[in-house]
Amino acid sequence: MHPDIRVRRVYDDPVPEDGTRVLVDRVWPRGLRKAAAHLDDWAKDVAPSRELRMWYGHDPAKFGEFRRRYTAELAQPGPRAALGRLRALAAEGPVTLLTATRDIGISQAAVLAQLIQDSE
Helix, strand or coil: CCCCEEEEECCCCCCHHHCEEEECCCCCCCCCCHHHHCCCEECHHHCCCHHHHHHHCCCHHHHHHHHHHHHHHHCCHHHHHHHHHHHHHHHHCCEEEEECCCCHHHCHHHHHHHHHHHCC
16 A cells, blocks of 8 residues: 655645645745644755755756756665655655645655655
C-alpha cells in the first residue's frame, strides 16, 4: 500500500484529511504567523540547499535537473535522516508536505512526495 502523501501550499487552510502537516521549506514563509500555519513539524533539514534553491528559481525548464541535483543532496547524511523521518511519518498515516512555492507541481515538496511514494 502506498503512503498517503499530499502536497499543498502552507498558505492554504488546513483540512482534516491533511493528517500530519510538515513544512519542507528551509526559510519561514513570508507573511505567515507561526500559529496560523497549523504545523506538526518543520523539516528544514530535508529542504534543498540555498545554492540549489537560488540556481533553480522555480524555473519549469530546470525542474528535471533540479530533481536530479536535489535527489543527490537528499543522499547526504543529514537530509537522508530527515527524509527517513518523513517516511516513518508516512508509514503511520496521511502526511501533507507544505511549501510556500506557488507552483507545487515543480517544488521540492513534489519531489519529496514522489520519493516517499516510490520507497514503498
